[in-house]
Amino acid sequence: MKNxxxxxxxxxxxxxxxxxxAPKAMASSGGHSPVKVNPEAVHAKQWAMVIDTTKVxxxxxxxxxxxxCHAIHNVPSIEGKREVKWLWSxxxxxxxxEQENPHLAEEVHHRTYMLLCNHCENxxxxxxxxxxxxxKRPDGIVAMDYHRCxxxxxxxxxxxxxxxxxxxxxxxxxxxxxKLNPExxxxxxxxxxxxxxxxxxxxxxxxxxxxxxxxGAIVFGDLYDPDSEVRKVLREKFTIxxxxxxxxxxxxxxxx
Amino acid sequence: MKMQYGFPIIVGLAIFIGLLTAPFAVGTMxxxxxxxxxxxxxxxxxCIESTEFMRTEHMQLLNxxxxxxxRDGKRIYTNHEGKEFVISLQNTCMKCHNNKAxxxxxxxxxxxxxxxxxxxxxxxxxLK
Numbered sequence: 001m002k003n004x005x006x007x008x009x010x011x012x013x014x015x016x017x018x019x020x021x022a023p024k025a026m027a028s029s030g031g032h033s034p035v036k037v038n039p040e041a042v043h044a045k046q047w048a049m050v051i052d053t054t055k056v057x058x059x060x061x062x063x064x065x066x067x068x069c070h071a072i073h074n075v076p077s078i079e080g081k082r083e084v085k086w087l088w089s090x091x092x093x094x095x096x097x098e099q100e101n102p103h104l105a106e107e108v109h110h111r112t113y114m115l116l117c118n119h120c121e122n123x124x125x126x127x128x129x130x131x132x133x134x135x136k137r138p139d140g141i142v143a144m145d146y147h148r149c150x151x152x153x154x155x156x157x158x159x160x161x162x163x164x165x166x167x168x169x170x171x172x173x174x175x176x177x178x179k180l181n182p183e184x185x186x187x188x189x190x191x192x193x194x195x196x197x198x199x200x201x202x203x204x205x206x207x208x209x210x211x212x213x214x215x216g217a218i219v220f221g222d223l224y225d226p227d228s229e230v231r232k233v234l235r236e237k238f239t240i241x242x243x244x245x246x247x248x249x250x251x252x253x254x255x256x
Numbered sequence: 257m258k259m260q261y262g263f264p265i266i267v268g269l270a271i272f273i274g275l276l277t278a279p280f281a282v283g284t285m286x287x288x289x290x291x292x293x294x295x296x297x298x299x300x301x302x303c304i305e306s307t308e309f310m311r312t313e314h315m316q317l318l319n320x321x322x323x324x325x326x327r328d329g330k331r332i333y334t335n336h337e338g339k340e341f342v343i344s345l346q347n348t349c350m351k352c353h354n355n356k357a358x359x360x361x362x363x364x365x366x367x368x369x370x371x372x373x374x375x376x377x378x379x380x381x382x383l384k
Contacts, residue, residue, distance in 0.1 A: 184346075
């Protein structure tokens with residue numbers, strides 16, 4: 001074959017075409033993913049929760065739910081400023097500071113409100129996390145990878161709801177080691193933790209523990225499915241959310 | 257050219273190098289390295305992948321398992337034989353390898369590594 005410019009350009013063209021196709025051909029050879037979702041898992045586009053405060057509004061009732069949550073997630077009980085909490089309660093003024101009008105209906109004003117991570121659609125904690133230890137899952141849950149958390153506490157500064165707790169000490173020192181849930185890990189000193197919307201239970205088709213323990217006072221479902229339980233309640237009842245002006249689009253709604 | 261103090265320098269050097277290498281020499285003469293003896297699960301013959309793969313790659317596998325389960329929400333792992341396992345250190349691995357001290361620690365102590373798994377994950381023996 002004569003080595004002229006014409007054959008060189010032809011060969012170069014074939015080589016370029018080959019290079020463009022090669023990566024895809026290589027990737028598809030033997031390319032079966034070894035992982036899949038549990039077939040029993042429940043799915044949503046954005047998980048959301050509606051808490052009926054006409055049904056659950058006493059400190060004792062919420063403490064009961066908190067106990068269930070903290071027991072299955074091995075959350076340590078610490079008094080005072082170093083407290084670690086996934087699910088807790090507070091008064092109206094602290095829960096809805098923007099909506100505390102004078103002369104509020106006394107009954108509503110004096111209720112105790114259940115609080116937890118709001119799993120915001122626009123979560124500031126995720127935006128500020130420098131290591132991507134906290135992230136938004138495709139189903140809307142704001143989850144944490146404790147392996148990655150470096151304990152910088154930016155997320156705690158970012159969260160307008162105080163939903164995050166820092167482990168100032170070794171959490172295992174404040175846990176009853178004989179009553180741990182052996183199916184769930186604990187955390188270690190120096191990481192931030194928070195409610196995970198029971199992602200480990202949703203993965204096996206169960207509802208979150210607080211929803212199950214609330215006997216119908218808390219409803220859980222997909223915010224983007226018009227036929228879901230939560231959408232039904234939201235259609236029928238008047239609800240408010242915490243600090244809507246923060247623009248975080250919280251996904252925990254309160255029936256007043 | 258004559259070396260000044262040649263004899264004592266050479267003898268000194270020889271003694272110094274002899275002392276420096278003595279631990280290695282004594283070690284190889286008197287002791288041989290023995291692979292740690294692991295306590296393998298009694299009622300399960302096969303791990304999720306081959307023994308060779310698990311021996312050399314379990315750390316990478318655990319890393320991938322973590323990301324698949326936590327970030328992708330995919331918690332079922334299919335091995336090379338097509339068998340399915342739930343991705344979980346505490347609820348899958350440690351159900352067969354039901355003693356951390358008799359399994360994990362044996363090699364990790366020998367190799368001088370201390371992975372931080374058990375800072376959070378609960379070993380099957382429980383915590384004290």
